Amino acid sequence: MASTVGYAMLNTTRSQIIKTASLMRMNPVLTKSIIKPERTYSFKIPVKMDSGKNWEFDAFRVRHSTLRGAGKGGIRYALDVDLDEVTALATMMTLKTAVVGMPLGGAKGGVKIDYGVLDGKTKAMLKENIKVLEDLGYIDSSGLITKKFSSLKDVAEFDLGKYERLFAETKNELFNSLRDCLSPQRLSERETSLISRGFVDGIFDLDSNGIGPFVDVPAPDMNTNAKVMSWMVDQYLKRSVLEHKRFVDDSLFIELSKLGNLDFSDPTSTPYLNLYWSIVNNELFSGRINKQSVELAAFTGKPVEKGGSFGREKATGQGLFYVMEEMLKSQGLSVPSLKIAVQGYGNVGGNAARIFSSSGAKVVAVSDLWGGIFNPNGIDLTALDRYIAEEKKSGRQPKVSESGFGEKITNEELLTLPKKDADVLILAAAGDVITEKNADRVEIPIIGEGANGPIDAKADEILLKKGIKVSPGELTNAGGVIVSGYEGIQNLTTERWTLNMVDRMLEGRIKSSAKKVLEISEEYNVDWRTAASMLALKRLADAAIANYYATKGVSFTAKKPYKNYRGTFSEPETFEQLNLIIKNGDFLDLIKQTNQQKEKEISDIALKILDKQAKSKSQSPFVVLITGPASSGKQLFARKIAKQLSHKGSVHLVNMDITSNDEFINYIQQIPPTDFVVAEGDNALSTDILCKIESGNRFGIFINKAPSMTLSGKRILMSSDLRLVAEILDREIRTG
Known part of the structure; x- marks a missing residue:
C-alpha cells in the first residue's frame, strides 16, 4: 500500500513536470522519458540488533536520471519512507541539479526504520495497559513494537477495537509516543553502522556498478550524516577491493587489498577509508599530487577529515538564504527589515534562521516536530541553541516549544500566522505540510521551500490565486547538492578548497540560478515554480536530445588531417594502413x-x-x-x-x-x-x-585535432568512438 504522503508527493512532482512541459509544447514522448526513472532498487537489510533480535529493514534506491551526469541524491532513514516517496524525491533531484546547472542527475535512497522498543516514559504512561497493546498485536511481550503498528500511516488507522473507549482521550498521545520509539535517532551507533553498510551491500548484490562517481553518488539526508557516509564509503571500498573493481590509481587498490576481507568486530570503525585517506592526505600535505582520489567521489557529505568538503553541513541553509535574498530583492524588499518564521529548526532551518538573524532580520517564530514558539520581538537564537545542546548532552529530546523563549504555538499555528506577524515563511521540515486543507489560512506573503515538496499541487494553486509568492525547493534548497558537487570535484582532482572558496562559489552559482529563474518568470509571465521547472526541463530536454544523437552514432564531416608537426613521420589515415603496420610488426x-x-x-x-x-x-x-x-x-x-x-x-x-x-x-x-x-x-x-x-x-x-582515420564506407573515426570502444573493453575486463 502506497503511503499517502509519498504517493501525493510523487503525483505533485510529476504533475508539475507535465504541466510545465505542456506549457513549453514539449514532445510528449520526450516528457515521458524525462519523468520515467532509469533504475529502481528494492531490497532488505538484515541486521542483528543490540537486543539480539534479527530484523529486516526495507531499503530503496532510485536512480531517476543520468542525462546530465551521475545520479545525485541523499539517503534518508525514516519510518514513513517508501518507494513512492523515494521516487518523488529522486525526480526532484533531477530538476534541482538542472535548475542550478550542476553536471549531475537525480537519485534518492531510503531505509524504513521500523524497529523500536518501548521506552521508560511510554511504559509509565501505559502501566497495566501494556497488555492491551500486546493483545492487539502492536507490541510483543518484550516491549518490541511490531510491524503491525509501524505500518500505520496515521492515527486514523490505529484501530484499538474494543479498547477504543479506554484510550479515547489519550489515543493521539499514545500513537505519537509509540512512533517516537521508532525514531532512527534511538538506534545505537552499532545498529546504524550495520544498516548503513547493509545499504551498500544491498546495491552491490543487485548491481556491482550501481554506485560510483560517474553512475550514482549518494549523500546524507534526513537522519543521516557525515558519519553514516563514512561507513558507507568504507563498505564501498571494501566491496570494490573484494570484487576486484579497478581503482583509477592502481597503487591505492594494492594498498587496500592488503587489508583483505576484514571481519569487523567493530562495524563503526572505517579501516579501508582510513587507509585510503591517509595515503591521499599525505600527498595533499606534501604538495606532491601523484594519487587520484576518484573513488572517494562515490559518496559526498563525508567527514571533512576524511575527504569531505568544508561548508557542506551548512550549505543547504546558506544556499536558501542566498536564494531568498535575490527573490526578496525582486520584490523591492531587503533582509534587515523583515520578520521571518521558520518551520523546522534543524540543520537547514536552523542554519537559515541564524544567517537571517545575523543579516539583520528578526526571526519571530521557529518550530520542530513537537511544536514551536513565537516572539514578536525576535527569538534569541543563541540562547535557543544553547538550550538544545544542553538537552542533547543530558540525553533528553530537545523540544523548541519547551525552551521558554517565546509563546508556545503548534506547527499549524506557525504556518497560519497573520501577515502582520511575519513577512517570510521558511518551510524546512517535511513534505506536504501545506495542503488544500490549510492553504486558505496561509497569509505570509513570501514562502521559501527549504524542505522537499512541502506544498502539494492543490495548495500551490490556492496560494498562487492568493498572490503568495513561493520560491520552489528545486532552487531554494539546492545549496546542499551544489556543495556536494564541489566535494566530488575536489575528490576527482585531489584538491582541498578553503571554506571561503566554497562559500563564494556557492553564492555565485545559486544566486545566478535565482536570477535566471526570475528572468524567465518575468519574460514568460509565470510564477517562480513554473519558471524553475521551465529552466530545468529545457536543460534536461537538451541533454536528452544530445544523448539520443550521440547514441545513434551521428557523425560529422571533418577536415583532412593537418600536416604533421615538424617532421616526416606520417600517421595512418585508414584502418587498412593501420592493419598493415600491425602485420609488419x-x-x-x-x-x-x-x-x-x-x-x-x-x-x-x-x-x-x-x-x-x-x-x-x-x-x-x-x-x-x-x-x-x-x-x-x-x-x-x-x-x-x-x-x-x-x-x-x-x-x-x-x-x-x-x-x-x-x-x-x-x-x-x-x-x-x-x-x-x-x-x-x-x-x-x-x-x-x-x-x-x-x-x-x-x-x-x-585544440582542433581533426580525425585522421576513416572506417569502411568512408565514415570518419571519431575520438568519441574510441572512448566508447575503450569503455566496452573495460567493462568486459571488469565483468569477465
Missing part, C-alpha cells in the same frame, strides 16, 4: 613515434607558456585556457600541460564544464599568485572569461 614503433611527436609539441607549448608567464606583472596566478570541440582530447592535453608546468610551480587543474564562469573567477582569486591554473572546457575561451583575466596573464589554446 611496426605497431610499437608507431606508438613510440606518435608519443615522441606529441610530447615534443606539448613541451614546446609549455615553454611558450612559461615565457609569457615570466613577462607577466600580474599579482594573480597565471591561467592557461584550453578549449576545442567535443572529444578532441582537452582533458588529456590539459593534464600533460599541467605536468610540464609542475616543474616550475604548483598547478591547479579545472574542468570548466562543471564550473560556472563566476565560480571559476572566484576560484582563481583564492590561488597563490606563484601558481598556475590550467582550465579546460567547451567555454574556456568565452568572452566572459577573457574579459575577466588580464591578457598578459593568460595563455589560450584551441
